[in-house]
Amino acid sequence: MDLLLTEQQTLFAETATRLCLDHGGTKRLRMLRAAAAEIDPDAWREIIKSEWVTTVVAEGQGGQGLGAFDIALALEQVGRQLLMVPLLEAAAAALTLSRATDSARAGTGLADLLRGSRLIVPATAAAAWRYGGGTSNIQYDHKTGVLDGSIAFVAYGGSAEAFLVAIDAGTPPVVAVVPRGDAAVVTERNVDGSTASRLTFDRVHVLAEQVIATGAEARRLATQLQEFLTLGAAVELVGLAAAALDVTLEYIKLRQQFGRPIGSFQVLQHRAVNAFIDIELNRSLVYRVLAAYDRGEHHPAMISAAKARASRSASETVRGALQMHGAIGYTEEHDIGLYYKRAMVLSAQYGGELSHSGRFSDLTLEAGVSA
Amino acid sequence: MPLPTWDNTTLFVDDDPADRAFRQEVREWIGENLPADLCNRSTRIDPPELKPWHRKLYERGWIAPHWPKEYGGMGATLTQQIILFEEISRVGAPTPYPHGLNFIGPLIIDAGTPEQKRKHLPPILTGETTWCQGYSEAGAGSDLVRLETRADLEGDHFVVNGHKMWTTNGHFADWMFALVRTDRSATPRHAGISMLLIDLKSPGITVRPIQTIKGDAEFAEEFLVDVRVPRENLLGELNDGWKVANRLLGSERFTTGHPRNAAVLLNKARQVAELTGATRETGFLHKLAALEIDLMAFSAYYRHAAALHGEKRAPFSMAPVIKIVGGELGQRASELLVDAAAGYGALADDTVVGNQIINPAAEMFEMRRVTVGSGAVEIQRNIIAKRVLGLTS
Numbered sequence: 001m002d003l004l005l006t007e008q009q010t011l012f013a014e015t016a017t018r019l020c021l022d023h024g025g026t027k028r029l030r031m032l033r034a035a036a037a038e039i040d041p042d043a044w045r046e047i048i049k050s051e052w053v054t055t056v057v058a059e060g061q062g063g064q065g066l067g068a069f070d071i072a073l074a075l076e077q078v079g080r081q082l083l084m085v086p087l088l089e090a091a092a093a094a095l096t097l098s099r100a101t102d103s104a105r106a107g108t109g110l111a112d113l114l115r116g117s118r119l120i121v122p123a124t125a126a127a128a129w130r131y132g133g134g135t136s137n138i139q140y141d142h143k144t145g146v147l148d149g150s151i152a153f154v155a156y157g158g159s160a161e162a163f164l165v166a167i168d169a170g171t172p173p174v175v176a177v178v179p180r181g182d183a184a185v186v187t188e189r190n191v192d193g194s195t196a197s198r199l200t201f202d203r204v205h206v207l208a209e210q211v212i213a214t215g216a217e218a219r220r221l222a223t224q225l226q227e228f229l230t231l232g233a234a235v236e237l238v239g240l241a242a243a244a245l246d247v248t249l250e251y252i253k254l255r256q257q258f259g260r261p262i263g264s265f266q267v268l269q270h271r272a273v274n275a276f277i278d279i280e281l282n283r284s285l286v287y288r289v290l291a292a293y294d295r296g297e298h299h300p301a302m303i304s305a306a307k308a309r310a311s312r313s314a315s316e317t318v319r320g321a322l323q324m325h326g327a328i329g330y331t332e333e334h335d336i337g338l339y340y341k342r343a344m345v346l347s348a349q350y351g352g353e354l355s356h357s358g359r360f361s362d363l364t365l366e367a368g369v370s371a
Numbered sequence: 372m373p374l375p376t377w378d379n380t381t382l383f384v385d386d387d388p389a390d391r392a393f394r395q396e397v398r399e400w401i402g403e404n405l406p407a408d409l410c411n412r413s414t415r416i417d418p419p420e421l422k423p424w425h426r427k428l429y430e431r432g433w434i435a436p437h438w439p440k441e442y443g444g445m446g447a448t449l450t451q452q453i454i455l456f457e458e459i460s461r462v463g464a465p466t467p468y469p470h471g472l473n474f475i476g477p478l479i480i481d482a483g484t485p486e487q488k489r490k491h492l493p494p495i496l497t498g499e500t501t502w503c504q505g506y507s508e509a510g511a512g513s514d515l516v517r518l519e520t521r522a523d524l525e526g527d528h529f530v531v532n533g534h535k536m537w538t539t540n541g542h543f544a545d546w547m548f549a550l551v552r553t554d555r556s557a558t559p560r561h562a563g564i565s566m567l568l569i570d571l572k573s574p575g576i577t578v579r580p581i582q583t584i585k586g587d588a589e590f591a592e593e594f595l596v597d598v599r600v601p602r603e604n605l606l607g608e609l610n611d612g613w614k615v616a617n618r619l620l621g622s623e624r625f626t627t628g629h630p631r632n633a634a635v636l637l638n639k640a641r642q643v644a645e646l647t648g649a650t651r652e653t654g655f656l657h658k659l660a661a662l663e664i665d666l667m668a669f670s671a672y673y674r675h676a677a678a679l680h681g682e683k684r685a686p687f688s689m690a691p692v693i694k695i696v697g698g699e700l701g702q703r704a705s706e707l708l709v710d711a712a713a714g715y716g717a718l719a720d721d722t723v724v725g726n727q728i729i730n731p732a733a734e735m736f737e738m739r740r741v742t743v744g745s746g747a748v749e750i751q752r753n754i755i756a757k758r759v760l761g762l763t764s
Contacts, residue, residue: 001686004678249760264764269756270749276760277692281668288383288671299375305664361660367374369641 001280003287009070016074019046024081026335032084033193038158040084047074048116053090056228057098061107062114067294068095068228069287072235076283079236080243082342084194086156088232089121093164096122096175096225100212109162109177109212120177122225123151123163123199125170130355132348138201140167140174142214145207147178150200155349157197158187164212168222175212175221178204192341227303229350231293234310235286237346238279241314244339245275248321251336255326262324271320278313285309301363308356311347318343379634379663380461382670385678390450397458400431411463413721413730415587415737418468418501418543425467425498434496435472437622442480442488443496449622449681456626460635466626468540471495471502473623475548478566482607482615491546491568505535505549505569505593506616512537513750515550516561516613520595522551524602524609529553529567531575531598539744541591542580547571550612557610566612568604575599585736586719624690625677627745628697630670636704636734637662644711646725658707662700669696688759691751698741698748705731705738 005013023043032040047053055071057063064070071091078087094113097120100106112118125138138149147165154163163183166175183199190196213221249272252263262268289306292298318340322329329336347353386394404427409416428434436452438444445451459466476495479487494500511518520533531551538547547569557563571578575598580588607615641650641659649655676693679685709716712724712731721730742748756762 001672001675001679001689002684004675004682249762253762261763263762266753266756266764269760269762270752272760272762273752273755276688276755277696280688280692281665281672281696284672284675285668288675292383299377301374301377302667305667308660309664309668357657357660357664360664361656363374364377364660364663365656367377369377369379369638 001284003073003283005073009073012070013073013077015050016052016077019043019050020074020077020081020083024078024083026082026338029082029084029193029338036189036193037084038156038187038195039086043083044085045116047085047087051114052087053094053116054114056091056095057110057114061098061103061110063094063098067290068231069290069294072232072287072290075232075235076239079239079342079346082192082240082243082338086119086121086159088229088236089156090119092122092225092228092232093120095228096164096166096221097177097212099221099224100175101217102212105209106177106212109164118161119156119159120162120164121154121156121160122166122229123154123157123178124166124222124226124229125151125168129351130358132355137170138167139171140206142172142174145205145211147174147176147201147204147206150198152196152198153349154197154199155194157185157199158195163199164225166218166222166225168219168226172214173216173218173222174206174214175218175225176206176210177212178206178210182206190341190345192338192345194342194345223300226350227293227298227300230303230307230356231286231290233346233350234282234307235290237310237314237343238283238286240339240343240346241275241279241282241310241317244314244318244321244336244343245272245279247336247339248272248275248324252324268324271324275313275317275320278317282306282310282313299363299367301360301367304351304356304360304363307351308353308360311351311353311356314343315347315353379637379666379670380457380631382630382667383674385674386450386454390454393451394454394458397433397455398461401458401462401464404431405462405464409464412465413728413733415585415589416465418540421465421467422498424465428467429497434467434498435476437473438476438480438496442492449625449677452622453625453629453677456629457631460629460631463635467498468501469623469627470504470540470544471500473626474504474619475502475568477623478548478606478615478618481618484603486603487568487606500545501540501543503538503541503544503547503571503591505538505541505547507537508534509536513747516559516564518550518552518564520549520551521555522553522565522567522600524553527602529600529602529605531567531569531595531600533595534592535595536592537581537590537744538593539590541571541593542578542588544571547593548606550616553612554610561613563610564612565609566606566615567600568606569595569598569600570604573598573600583736584739585733589740622680624693624697625673625680628673628693630666630673630697630700632697633662633666633669633700633704636701636708636738637666639729639731639734640704640708640711642727643708643715643724643729643731646727647711647713647715649711649713655707655711658710662704662707665700666704669700672696686759688755691754694746695742695748695751698738701741702738705735709735 054063059065097106097110435444436447440446522529553565554563
């Protein structure tokens, strides 16, 4: 279904669709993967030039004063065209920095992000991750300013020039911009060509001017950051699943067996319809939660519901897509595998179905249910 | 800061201030006027027992929110229609049966003659006449176009012969709107079908209730032998019945497919699980979370669709999607309720657990029909495949 957009949002969505179509796609992804590139420099330059990162930042701070809903219109297209750009991560970092009380300390990093002169990506130990070793014993001592331990599965950690470390659990909370040189970074390759980095801080002394927030404010900022990342990944999954379904529909309309297109068989039709319905529901869900998030009216359980469902149904959609492609789907040559692999990465990123449905369950039970 | 309570019945409600005031007004009025003994029944309430409640809603002017004012409706927005439904069902009260108000009423408004409107619309509003829908037959269910009940025009009357089945409230109805074959040689076959309004008191009609799996008699079958139906009871043009029947615009789905149906069942499952101890099972919690999350997605879709429908921008796929998802979700929720109830889930009659009167089996059986009635979900999927995804058979 069409989203209900303002005129400005409609224009932005059209621009985003065009830019991502021009700069993304499977051919481009294959090239970048072969070159072991973590970021598509051309696409990223265009995105910086088009000021997408500024979308979520308040007007007084060099941004456009729009919301997560607005940037989601671009992220959906990033997902759809399989772009390799740290838009979600840069926007999340910019949003967090822009909301810090100490704007003097946050200002430099924010300005760098908006200009695109320095890439700062979130490195966060999220309560929403729940399992899987997102962090191991990271400790921050707010008296001495010493950071010790590691954070895993940081996206775009290979290219980042600094990290927005945001810790909200198990240790005094802190949000700080830590230069790359302070961390030992080990970068591993994901199945789709993107990367996951583990940052290790060996008793690193975080300078006072690098600390953006501590205490309750740090906890609040870290939560907002994690929620934004979670929703962003969910909306990318919606775009990706829709693209995978389109590729599949095209294939089953052409591929002939038993003297007719395989898309004429009811079993395949119903599979495709189920994917279509799931994508429709998820798009409505994610954008409704985004709108509530922007108004500050969301229940935290909603964030987890959106990601749990987006992860689950994108995985189901690409699995179904692969099956309907038959043997050709199992080849490196065919593009459908690229969607499958990106879905694997995005499904797990910022919490998968199990961790988010578990969190949803805990949060709703803890909150009490009004029947 | 404590978390706000989780309320799965009001997710993503987007009332504007006027809607909120209307909701409050409806809520207060229902509190004062609803007969308490109609609430939260586990057994079906037949049309005769529902009539006083129907009449009250009529007298308040709220019986047909979606009908234009000139025909005695409210000319209400879709949101107001939904609010009325929500506030009635919020307290576990029954909503009026849809066959007159939501199905044939709008079709008569749309395609009826002035005489048909004058004769049929007022008693639908007051609740005086009960209608049933005569579409299905023994050999024509999902493949409705194969219907065989024939109506032959003889002078100023149709002579109708055939057998209609699975007609909800058929044994309580005064009138039936029926699809009948008026041209046996027409191709394609749906080109020979007409819509007739049949007075069920006419000679030659035998009505027999059919007992359901739930144990009640919700539907019936009708045998029609040389039934004479005046020509003026033809709705729309001769042989145009298929088109007339398909003129419903999908807004009727907003009450039958409301996510609240599943929400209420999930909340019952939760309460029963507390009493039986099912909440200690991780499997139960996992299933519950999965269903709650699906319900949330459906609620988002539903509100989104309603907003688009209000702007006349809802896509064709909306009605079948609501039908499929609403039905299957309600069904899964009712199954969780039965599972949570353990042995109580298999009891035939109402039973008491803790201080609650429950009947999980009845709730579950009630939900079995929602994926079959008015177009099985498989047919809805076929429709989406063909009309939305462009997959041909």
